[in-house]
Amino acid sequence: MANYSIKDLEHLSGIKAHTLRIWEQRYEIINPKRTDTNIRFYDQDDLKLVLNVSLLKDNGYKISKIAKMSKEEMTEIVWMVSEKLSSHTDQIHALTLSMIDMDEQRFEKIIASNAMKLGFERTMLNVIYPFLSKIGIMWMTDSINPAQEHFMSHLIRQKLIVAIDSLYTQITDASKKYMLFLPDGELHEISLLFANLLIRSRNNRTIYLGQSMPFHDLNVAYELYKPDYLLTIVTSRDAAISPQDYLNKLSEKYPESTILVSGSQVIGEDLDLNDNIVQINNPNQLIDYVEENTVEVIPN
Incomplete structure (x- = not known):
């Protein structure tokens, strides 16, 4: 399992390290582990938690209320919020969570809801492509393992093949x-x-x-x-x-x-x-x- 510094969490979640430290001290939302040499680090469960907190906070939940949620309650509310997401940033957060958990059902719901609102091409441009850039960063920083990256890439590849197969085109002899x-x-x-x-x-x-x-x-x-x-x-x-x-x-x-x-x-x-x-x-x-x-x- 990957280990993260607080700067890694900041980079991957978009939440400033200073804010994360306040959450840690005031609300005990996350608790760093320590190496044998007393260096602080965070694990993949911490990253998932921070992404969940960020998603809820961006959708109107106060940090004081989030801090009191049980793990089960937070998961349930994140599911509810994920089904109603409107901003592209929120969608990318939700896709990141589905990748970390290897949750195909959540992936399918996110892509289906976006495709209904935007069409598949705009979903690729506005949501999936920025998400793929984020996967690239996570891959380079060893924040995900190959199984998670392959899982998500395979699902996106499937969607693209289905979209290509379903195209209706008007081809003529003059077509390039x-x-x-x-x-x-x-x-x-x-x-x-x-x-x-x-x-x-x-x-x-x-x-x-x-x-x-x-x-x-x-x-x-x-x-x-x-x-x-x-x-x-x-x-x-x-x-x-x-x-x-x-x-x-x-x-x-x-x-x-x-x-x-x-x-x-x-x-x-x-x-x-x-x-x-x-x-x-x-x-x-x-x-x-x-x-x-x-x-x-x-x-x-």
Whole structure:
């Protein structure tokens, strides 16, 4: 189980360390443990408690009242609040709790209620994507274990596949063709699946090659499909080829196509991109680019 400093709790919950200390001293809401060398730390149960308290406080509950709640009472009230959440920050808090508890039922309720109000695309943009950024921070700080991250990623992946399968599109011979893939060795495909949804929902053709596509196999698919655009996401630091060399290779091999690239090994990096490469920094930028280049479908 992960251990946290008070600064970790502040970073993950959004509650200032000074406030946490006041809660600790005045209300005894949390009680730090100590190492053999007398260094204070908090565990995953403390993180969950702080997230619950933050959620209730943000929804009008006074800290003095929260401090008197039993664990069972707090859990019940958090469930009730989670079903009525309105702000995106609250939704992200609730998703974080569902991940920590590996609670699929809570996840389903949160996503379903948001999709009804916002639609699935806006739910992805406003709730799930910021939540994924938070998962990334928690992963880098060892605040979650691989099982929790895999649990949540799998649920989101399932939702994206269902949303893509249920799309109604108006494809014509003039529709642009996109080929989507991850480089050899890249396995995290949630962003690629979401890109597929965004592109297809705007009446474009896509062929989805998915994870870890070797360059030789990409060549075969390219010759068969002849796409107008290639889209890839580079996040791995352990690839056999550098991002710069990989993008140069794509650009030189497929000069007749526009190559859309994103990912942590591209965004913010000092890369020299060839003329047929377009850097995409976020999903909203992808939406704008795709809409600018989509051929309008005229109903019969």
